[in-house]
Amino acid sequence: MSRPLLEMHGIVKEFPGVRALDNVDLDVRPGEVHCLLGQNGAGKSTLIKVLAGAHTPDEGRIVWQGEDVSFAHPIDALGHGLATIYQELDLVDGLSVADNIFLGHEHSRGGFVSRGETNKAAAALLARLGHPEIKPGRELGSLTPAGKQITSMARALSYNAQLIVMDEPSAVLDGDEVGNLFRVIKEITSEGVAVVYISHRLEEIREIGDRVTVLKDGRTVAQGLAVADVTTREVVSLMTGRDIEFVFPDRPTTAVETGAPLLRVEGLSRKGEFADVSFDVHPGEILGLTGLVGAGRSEILETVYGARTPDEGTVTLDGQRMRPGSVTAAVKAGMGLCPEERKAQALVLGDTVIRNVSLATLGRYANAGLIGAEAEREDVEKLTRDLDVRPADGRRVVRTLSGGNQQKAVLARWLLRECKVLLLDEPTRGVDVGARSELYQLVRDLADSGVAVVMVSSEVPEVLGLADRVLVVRDGRVVHESPATELTEADVLDLVMEGHAA
Numbered sequence: 001m002s003r004p005l006l007e008m009h010g011i012v013k014e015f016p017g018v019r020a021l022d023n024v025d026l027d028v029r030p031g032e033v034h035c036l037l038g039q040n041g042a043g044k045s046t047l048i049k050v051l052a053g054a055h056t057p058d059e060g061r062i063v064w065q066g067e068d069v070s071f072a073h074p075i076d077a078l079g080h081g082l083a084t085i086y087q088e089l090d091l092v093d094g095l096s097v098a099d100n101i102f103l104g105h106e107h108s109r110g111g112f113v114s115r116g117e118t119n120k121a122a123a124a125l126l127a128r129l130g131h132p133e134i135k136p137g138r139e140l141g142s143l144t145p146a147g148k149q150i151t152s153m154a155r156a157l158s159y160n161a162q163l164i165v166m167d168e169p170s171a172v173l174d175g176d177e178v179g180n181l182f183r184v185i186k187e188i189t190s191e192g193v194a195v196v197y198i199s200h201r202l203e204e205i206r207e208i209g210d211r212v213t214v215l216k217d218g219r220t221v222a223q224g225l226a227v228a229d230v231t232t233r234e235v236v237s238l239m240t241g242r243d244i245e246f247v248f249p250d251r252p253t254t255a256v257e258t259g260a261p262l263l264r265v266e267g268l269s270r271k272g273e274f275a276d277v278s279f280d281v282h283p284g285e286i287l288g289l290t291g292l293v294g295a296g297r298s299e300i301l302e303t304v305y306g307a308r309t310p311d312e313g314t315v316t317l318d319g320q321r322m323r324p325g326s327v328t329a330a331v332k333a334g335m336g337l338c339p340e341e342r343k344a345q346a347l348v349l350g351d352t353v354i355r356n357v358s359l360a361t362l363g364r365y366a367n368a369g370l371i372g373a374e375a376e377r378e379d380v381e382k383l384t385r386d387l388d389v390r391p392a393d394g395r396r397v398v399r400t401l402s403g404g405n406q407q408k409a410v411l412a413r414w415l416l417r418e419c420k421v422l423l424l425d426e427p428t429r430g431v432d433v434g435a436r437s438e439l440y441q442l443v444r445d446l447a448d449s450g451v452a453v454v455m456v457s458s459e460v461p462e463v464l465g466l467a468d469r470v471l472v473v474r475d476g477r478v479v480h481e482s483p484a485t486e487l488t489e490a491d492v493l494d495l496v497m498e499g500h501a502a
């Protein structure tokens with residue numbers, strides 16, 4: 001067994017009213033992929049922020065390559081060869097890819113004199129990561145989330161990092177890109193670099209992980225177990241403290257597809273994004289849209305919602321033709337969209353959970369004065385309880401919630417609002433396994449109450465398990481439509497890759 005690269009002993013970190021880390025231990029060996037698991041709010045991001053010098057621990061020791069260290073600032077940690085790729089990427093959109101890679105190096109631009117040299121060095125790193133197509137001179141803001149992540153990794157490599165910590169990297173990637181990321185991880189670990197990998201997708205842990213450490217409520221409940229020695233079921237019960245059955249809610253027994261559709265989309269097109277998209281959704285029905293990220297699924301949802309204006313085609317809600325490109329009209333007619341990039345698009349970070357959740361529903365409570373405020377709190381807290389938002393106190397400021405709990409707050413907002421048509425873009429992204437099954441049940445209950453639901457998800461098993469009908473989108477076109485029960489995961493993968501089932 002090799003000497004640990006990193007040891008963290010008895011780490012304690014308190015925030016006002018929360019003991020986020022309560023005596024946590026972690027050890028990482030050179031060249032391994034060490035998975036850090038735990039439910040939303042368990043303390044994963046806090047632990048790696050302590051490690052990186054972004055938070056100062058209240059107690060505990062950090063031993064890096066045999067020496068006690070404390071990093072006052074993330075740049076310190078980077079200088080010692082410890083890089084972190086955060087859940088919220090810390091790159092600068094307005095700068096070029098190359099400038100982002102060498103951002104914060106001791107000499108500006110990593111000691112390179114000319115822009116040409118900087119760009120060349122950046123290009124070499126990007127090529128090493130298997131992404132020569134990302135041009136160093138490009139503005140970072142124009143890259144996809146996957147491209148930004150690769151840039152962040154190139155930055156880590158530019159500092160000659162011995163340990164790269166990745167906080168939910170796959171949350172913004174599709175299957176193909178995750179495959180690519182794993183290839184990169186395998187390559188750098190074979191060179192002796194260690195990776196700490198955080199994810200809520202447990203199948204990834206099996207694929208990439210060597211060992212796992214599990215946190216629960218800020219404590220280490222399992223430290224450094226070999227992945228080969230634990231089952232996924234055991235990991236889940238360590239994380240949640242209970243056994244979770246992975247069952248999807250029952251589908252309605254009577255066909256819902258009879259009668260008039262609630263939402264009808266006909267011949268919807270937007271140049272360069274998607275073309276000739278048509279589908280119907282009936283009350284009580286969940287329609288799943290799947291395909292690769294970038295296939296146009298989110299763009300389709302946003303166009304249906306009026307956030308983008310179609311070049312051609314129509315959207316009809318309950319017999320009423322929607323004004324193209326008008327969110328106001330869509331919302332008024334009873335449409336709701338829970339967007340993919342929840343933090344950027346949806347949350348008022350400085351406001352409380354209650355206010356954030358009831359944002360879309362304010363009218364309902366505002367007219368009722370004090371009684372309204374009480375009703376508002378009760379309704380919100382019931383939903384946040386169902387979704388297991390932690391801490392459960394609705395008066396908490398959203399900024400202080402963990403990533404996954406923030407997402408649950410946005411989801412709760414749209415579940416609270418009485419919509420006729422609910423559009424959900426990647427609803428379970430970043431949400432832990434424990435809360436997922438609750439979420440599936442809530443969505444099914446909404447459908448059962450007569451709502452028409454359209455859900456976009458890259459997680460194929462989720463689409464097949466939850467939706468009634470599935471559309472597979474490839475390069476902006478619908479290449480397949482069928483009842484979910486008639487498709488297997490392998491069929492869908494063939495469809496998204498090849499455009500037809502094998």
Ligand SMILES: Nc1ncnc2c1ncn2[C@@H]1O[C@H](COP(=O)(O)OP(=O)(O)OP(=O)(O)O)[C@@H](O)[C@H]1O
Nearest residue numbers: 015020040041042043044045046400401402403404
């Ligand atoms: N700046 C802060 N102020 C107050 N509380 C905080 C702050 N940052 C985190 N917390 C709290 O610390 C706890 C751990 O949060 P953390 O972000 O580490 O969870 P996590 O395991 O990364 O969860 P997720 O899977 O949702 O990302 C949570 O209860 C969270 O609300």
Ligand SMILES: [Mg+2]
Nearest residue numbers: 044045402403
């Ligand atoms: Mg986190």
